[in-house]
Amino acid sequence: MALSLSPSLLGGVSLALVSCLAFAVQAQSTTPQPAQVQPAPAPAPAHAEIPALQATAPSPDAPDPSLSPECRVPGSKLYTLAKLKAVKKALVEHRAVQVLTIGSNSGGLGTAATYPVRLEDALTRSLPDIEVTVESRGVSGEIAFGAAERLRNQVAEIEPDLVVWQVGGNDALARVDIEDFAQSLAETVAWIKSHGIDVVLVDPQYTASLAKDDYYRQFVQAIQKVAEREQVPLVQRYEAMRYLAGRAISALKGDTAQSGAGFRLADLGYRCMAEHVTRAITVSLLQPDVAPVPATPVPAN
């Protein structure tokens, strides 16, 4: 790491985060990416920390203006929050943050950059002066049948500060028993956390043809319950994509029958994922150390 640890730098980083988020929330412009603000050369507070900034937390019900227009979703439909102790500690100590993404690395059809590259860019923009590196691994197989074991070995191989895990895709398509899956997921998340590594879960995608599939909805809800119980942030990709799909339908004046709509939405989901994950991480970092974890919103059926 190029930068050494000093109180003024810590202050600078804290202020950068403050201003970044404050700017992001207040600005009503159509900034395409999370706001980028250079740290102000201000005098450092005596005990610099990542500040608790509830005042600047985005309004949960309005589309989050810090997201690029095509990805704009209200916070309440995008994430549930929890503390990210390991990342916060790394920020306070001003050392590099290593992120491991698990799951698909698609950044959308024909895009120049894959999702891990976009995530690294977005996180680097949101956390100026902190070196963020993102490694990625795909997962073969199902969490309920052995993939959880391989995932542990991947985590041990890389020893990241944060695991961003797109979870459940293979299991949901294989229609494994939801309880078996949830138990395996909870055990794996608890194991990762027990080693001082943060976890952010990303639930599976929404698509219209599965909107009425009870199993799939219960599956998504099971992930939300695990995230709540294990106190890890969750990127509600299902809810967010459903919101985006609804917006697309109203934009098309009810013309839902257009062929390929599901595929375009899936593509949009991948384009937005890096931004959405970054937003969930940065807002989670603002969680106060003492306050209770906010209740998980009940997913709409």
Add this chain to the structure above:
Amino acid sequence: MREPNAVDFWRGIALITIFINHIPGNVFQNYTYSQYGISDAAELFVFLAGWSIGIATRGRDGVPEPAGRTVLRLLSRMVEVYRAQLVITAMALAMLAGAALYLDNPLLVEWHNAGPIFSDPIQATVGWVTLLHQLGFFNILPLYVVLLGLAPAFVLLSRVHLGLAIGISVLLYAVSLVFEINIPSWPVEGHWFFNPLCWQLLLVLGFAAHEWRRSSERFLAWRRRLMPLGIVIVLIGAVLSWFNLRPDPLAVPEPRLLFIFDKSYLSPARLVHFLGVMLAFQAVFGLIQPRARWLTRQLAGLGRNSLAVFSVGSVASLGAQLIRFWTGGGIATDVFVVGCGLASLSFTAWFVEWRSRSPRPSSAA
């Protein structure tokens, strides 16, 4: 066709086990032996491949065939396996894409790591044709391709001295394990699901077991004597597996791959467990054969035609997964898809042998 023998019989069992385990969540999965131990059918498959190389590279009289012929034989088999891998991967991709279109479900094109082939086709096409990008469950044949590429070296070394072949194999295994060396996957970050640099040891051990069985009385005596040890290992494996006990990969000392249970690197625990399984079950074929001839004939038929049966099984298991997804699963669906799958494996074995028996019209287009 050769008479049913233990190698073909066990290979048939491995093929059926792999087929069933490749339909995750189906009810029969709970009854495959993979659920009751820390190694599984993949080990059996590779070990028996080594054993078969031992048989194939000697003439009927037991004399080793000329070196040049051995090399050509193994390399031509490698080409055959590579061709099979391309065909089944292409079919799998078309099945996933077709199902995604038919069911209007874009999630299906992301299943089993297929995503990059559709979202990033330029890189991923190079990836899957060069075997650097593998679909989930379609990763055994790439291993086999590399093993067949390495096999001539080991077979020829063994003709100098079998110990030399085993020594080099163990060394390669140990170095790969300690330094975590594996073939990278591409364009997606990561590594091969089955690391050939480690799994080659099992191939060489299978080959060596065949050589010793031919020539060493001591080997046969020790194999019998160690059977109780094998049973103990199997029991320990069953307990570990049943209670889901395994080392914490972040808590073991370095080099951690020596201590954890890892399939990609065939970690020592899996290897020991598999050798235990071999010792424990060595007499089973002899017991079953006189009592259930129809069964052994069927299983050995699958084993004799393992590449064709495996290929059809891979495609059939993906088909079964798609049907389970589409219908929502359930026991009736499982009975149907597994039943149809087993019938298609059996038909494949029969068909391949029928075709090789029948005179082929060479000029027919």
